[in-house]
Amino acid sequence: MRDFRDAKAMAQTLRESLTTKAVTISHSESLELVSKMFGLADWNTLSALLHAERREPAAPVAQLKTATALYPAVPLRDLVPFPNATYPLFVGRESTVQALNQAFDGGREVVLAIQREAAVDDPRLSDVYEIGILSQLLELVPLEDGTFRVLTRGLRRVALRSFAAEALAYQAAVVEVSEGAVRDAREMIRRIYQHFQDYTAAHGILVPDLWLFFDSTRDAGQIADNVAARMKLPIKDKYELLATLDPMKRLERIDALLDLSQRPVSANYAATKRLALEHADRRRHQYTTLEHLLLAMTEDANASAVMCACDADLDKLRQGLVQYLDNELKHIVIDAGRPEPTAAFKRVDQRAPFLAQEVGYPEVTGVNALVALFAETRSPAARLLAEHGVSRGRVDKAIARGVG
Known part of the structure; x- marks a missing residue:
């Protein structure tokens, strides 16, 4: 016996033999019995041992012919x-x-x-x-x-x-299939490299090997494939990248997907951001925080629908946010000047377009900003959402049902 496939065959034979004698056992039970025949505790132990002892040479990569x-x-x-x-x-x-x-x-x-x-x-x-x-x-x-x-x-x-x-x-x-000729695309590759750094940061993706790959190759098709493999997209959109056979066109698609600076913003979300700034300005706050944004989201038609789907009491959530803004942020009150968005506010706003793309939204909405907010785990806004039963998992389920 050379590897676990032989053990599986023995288990199958054992099951068939016992069946003829009116004894029925499950597939997993037969594997356990075969393991004990070899004096081992269980199937996992036998499988690991056989994998470790296997010395088969790696199979050569077959070359497809033009025929089927x-x-x-x-x-x-x-x-x-x-x-x-x-x-x-x-x-x-x-x-x-x-x-x-x-x-x-x-x-x-x-x-x-x-x-x-x-x-x-x-x-x-x-x-x-x-x-x-x-x-x-x-x-x-x-x-x-x-x-x-x-x-x-x-x-x-x-x-x-x-x-x-x-x-x-x-x-x-x-x-x-033929993927066509590869042309020089150094400028586009450099731009994709820069955009992909923002993308990985927004999604918390760690890809240290990819930076070395960018430095070692100028193959447009390979770079497009390596980036596409790590992007979070709807299945249909990701398949379109796979089915784009021309390397340059595939790279151009990747470039367009990563550049979200021109992605449209819904009228509701644009109004929500303006309302957040008004909440800060009315209190003469130096900064517009995530708590100002979340308070505005409670009046955003899309975001509020998702929070309600998570059984949140929006009135109580508003009360908690107002109490925080009025009592806990007195130290950022200024005599004059317009409020500036905090770094966390900017991160959420920058992350929202990527999340809209990920779920296939044609434009950025308050729902995407709500999901982006969960990454700011140290913010009082995230804590208040958790206290009212609004979690990332429940929000994702509501989005999957088409809420918001």
Whole structure:
């Protein structure tokens, strides 16, 4: 026995043998019994031991021909993979598991296909997008609940010509796609680098390796893919980046997505920001804080609807904010001058357009500013929201239902 696949086969044989004797055990129970046959405590121990002892050489990366090639396939519900990126996948559908077994028994290559609708349980060709990714399987780990964690590395784009469950396993017929010539785009790459720093800061994304990548390559397509893989976008918008085959056009799309300086702001949110400044000016405060902004949000049609969906009592929230502004900010009262937004206020306002993009809003609204406010965990505004039951998780659920 060389690796855990042999142990799985033994477990399957054991289950079938016991079934003929009118004894039924679960898949996980059979794995545990096989582990004990080897004198080990459980399946996790056996799996780890066999992985550690495995000395198989890495499988060579197969080259697609111009003709159609057939591969095991994995449909993805909520992920758009890109070349040169590594992804952990969690799979449980039987047809997907069988496809992974076939891939591990073969060249360790599999086609990752993106579903158009996550709710489809048994996708066919019409249920997946045309462009997918040929990927290499790196590791397959069984989990206690009977599902599997598989680690994959994207290789390159392919076009799907067929996709179906054949012999209980998903398979896809694909052809190689041409991505076109790469031209010099140093100015655009420099601009994307600058914008992406703002983007990662707004989303709290740590990508130290990416800065080295920007310095070491001038390949427009690779840079676009590496940035796209880390962006938070609706599945449809992210797929459009994957399906943009021309490297320069893909880079231009990335540039446009990262430059949110011209993203439209809703009339409600513009009025909310003006009202926040008025709250500060009326109290002769030197600064406009997040508490001024949150007070204005309680009258914002979009943001207030979401807070109400979280069962917040807006009247009591307003009372708490007014009490804070009138009693706790006396030290920033000035005799003359217009109030200036605090650094936290500016961060929330700068973060809101990225969050609008992430959920597919055509314009920035008070809802996006409300979500952006949660990152300012030390602010009294965030504390007051928590006290009234308004959390990031509840707000996200309300947005998913279309509230606001």
